Amino acid sequence: MKEKLEQLRQQAMQALEAAPDKKALEELRVKVMGKKGSLTELLRGMGSLPPEERPKAGQMVNQLRQELTERFDAREAAMEAAAKAERLAAERLDVTMPGKRRPAGGLHPLNRVLDELIDIFQSMGFDVVDGPEVETEHYCFEALNVPKDHPARDMQDTFYLGPDLLLRTQTSAAQIRTMEGRTPPIRMICPGRVYRADEVDATHSPVFHQVEGLVVDKGITMCDLKGVLEQFAHEIYGPETKVRFRPSFFPFTEPSVEVDVSCSECGGKGCRICKGTGWIEILGAGMVHPNVLSGCGIDPEVYSGFAFGIGLDRLTTTRHRISDIRLLFENDRRFLEQFAR
Ligand code: PHE
Numbered sequence: 001m002k003e004k005l006e007q008l009r010q011q012a013m014q015a016l017e018a019a020p021d022k023k024a025l026e027e028l029r030v031k032v033m034g035k036k037g038s039l040t041e042l043l044r045g046m047g048s049l050p051p052e053e054r055p056k057a058g059q060m061v062n063q064l065r066q067e068l069t070e071r072f073d074a075r076e077a078a079m080e081a082a083a084k085a086e087r088l089a090a091e092r093l094d095v096t097m098p099g100k101r102r103p104a105g106g107l108h109p110l111n112r113v114l115d116e117l118i119d120i121f122q123s124m125g126f127d128v129v130d131g132p133e134v135e136t137e138h139y140c141f142e143a144l145n146v147p148k149d150h151p152a153r154d155m156q157d158t159f160y161l162g163p164d165l166l167l168r169t170q171t172s173a174a175q176i177r178t179m180e181g182r183t184p185p186i187r188m189i190c191p192g193r194v195y196r197a198d199e200v201d202a203t204h205s206p207v208f209h210q211v212e213g214l215v216v217d218k219g220i221t222m223c224d225l226k227g228v229l230e231q232f233a234h235e236i237y238g239p240e241t242k243v244r245f246r247p248s249f250f251p252f253t254e255p256s257v258e259v260d261v262s263c264s265e266c267g268g269k270g271c272r273i274c275k276g277t278g279w280i281e282i283l284g285a286g287m288v289h290p291n292v293l294s295g296c297g298i299d300p301e302v303y304s305g306f307a308f309g310i311g312l313d314r315l316t317t318t319r320h321r322i323s324d325i326r327l328l329f330e331n332d333r334r335f336l337e338q339f340a341r
Contacts, residue, residue, distance in 0.1 A: 001042075001049065001057050005064055008038055012068055022079050029072050039065060106340020110209060110328055113316045114191055117211060120235045124228060126187045126213065131174035133193055136164050139173040144252040145291045159195050159206075167195035171212035172252060175288075175307055178214060179296035184303050185217040191312065202324045209312035216288065216298060216305030222255070225285060225306040229259055233282075236319065237264040244279060253286025253307055265321065273318060280318050283310040 012032050019025040033039050043061050046054055107115070118128055140146075141153055151157070152169065159167040174190035190212040198204040215224065226245065233241045242262040250256040260281050263274035270276040285308035290300035313325050320339070322328070327335050 001046075001053070002060065004042060005060055008032075008042065009064055009067070012038075013071065016068075016071055016075055019075070022076060025072065025076060025079065033065065033068060033072075039068070104340070106336070108328075108336065109320055109322070109339045110312060110316050112339060113319055114209075114211070114312060116236065117232075117310070117312070117315075118189070118191070120232055121189045121213070124187075124231065126189050126215075129174060129178060129188045129190045131168075131171065131177055131190050131192060133168055133195070134161060135166055135168040135173045137166065138164075139176050140166060140168050140170065143176040143292065143295050144170075144172050145289050145295075146251045150251065155197075157196055159197055168192075169196050170194055170309060171210040172307065172309060174212050175214045175252070175292070176296060179216065179293070179298055184298060184305075185215075186305070187215050187217075189213045200326065202326065205313070205325050205329060207329070208325070211310040211312055213285075213308040213310070214288070214305065215307075216293070216303055218303055220287075220304045220306060222287060222306070225287070225308070228306075229283075229285065229308065233261045236315070237261055240267075242268070248284060248286075250284060250286055252289050252292045254289045256284065256286035259283045259285055259308070264318075273321065280314075282315055282318075283308050285309070 012028075015028050016025070019028055031037055039061065043058075046057050046061070049057055122128070137153075140158075141150070146152060158169050161167065171190050171192050171194060174188075174192075178186060178188055178190070192209065192212075193207055194210050195207050198206055200206065213228075215228070226243065230243045233243050240262075241264060244260045244262075245257040246260065248256045248258040258281055260279035262268040263271060263278050263280050265271050265273040266278065268278040270278045274280050285306065288305040288307050293300040293303060293305070313328060316322065316328065317325055
């Protein structure tokens with residue numbers, strides 16, 4: 001009996017240590033200590049022993065059962081601890097690893113220049129208004145003193161959406177909307193997209209941007225226009241910049257001027273940017289035509305005003321030495337990233 005027990009003990013211990021996982025361990029536990037297990041079998045076999053040996057044998061079996069139970073439990077606990085340690089090791093985070101960088105976006109160069117421009121005009125007391133890109137003939141042409149047979153109205157120049165609906169060709173439409181809705185004094189700028197059926201090339205795009213300006217008050221003269229534009233040019237291009245007025249024509253201003261600034265690239269000597277002239281044309285302007293004022297219910301005998309329309313794309317390309325206007329619309333990141341600060 002004693003030898004049998006010792007044999008069982010050794011076998012069980014060996015198998016126990018060799019069990020690869022909890023499942024195998026559990027199976028072993030049943031095989032040894034279950035109802036039909038080998039230890040239980042031994043216990044049953046005790047009936048064949050002489051009565052005086054039975055208590056001693058019973059004691060030995062119980063001792064072995066207890067010992068084995070402890071070993072099984074210990075082995076199981078060790079397996080659980082090992083599995084947990086393994087899981088923790090697999091889930092370990094290395095907090096010293098470098099993070100993934102997300103590059104920050106940046107403003108489009110047109111928006112950068114526009115923001116600058118808005119700051120300059122706001123500091124001179126102008127407010128910023130918005131106007132629709134889809135306009136009627138009234139706001140885009142009629143009220144601006146552009147007669148029916150004016151070439152600007154031609155299908156070649158203007159995108160018509162319907163008989164009396166078009167994409168605005170100029171932000172000047174916002175002048176009319178402002179004067180119709182307000183009483184002077186008026187000081188506003190209106191930035192936005194404009195559309196013309198132009199062929200695309202390095203200096204032309206069917207969609208481009210203007211910033212309209214309008215001042216209406218008592219006693220406004222061309223000197224005010226020049227003062228405001230000079231201030232603007234100095235802030236954008238530097239204080240040494242000169243401003244030049246050339247006589248021009250617009251149906252809604254009289255007199256009308258084309259405004260040039262001395263080329264900031266060559267200081268007026270002539271270069272590639274200014275095409276050798278020393279000057280860069282940046283806007284059209286003039287004194288608001290009396291017909292336009294009265295059409296909006298403003299008495300031209302009492303009030304006068306000036307208006308200007310800045311070409312934002314041209315301002316941006318000359319400002320940042322961009323050689324081709326198409327770059328502003330292509331959204332090529334290699335180009336745009338140069339401006340993202
Ligand atoms: N709207 C004119 C253009 O598109 C520019 C302009 C605006 C001229 C205001 C005079 C006054 O060319």
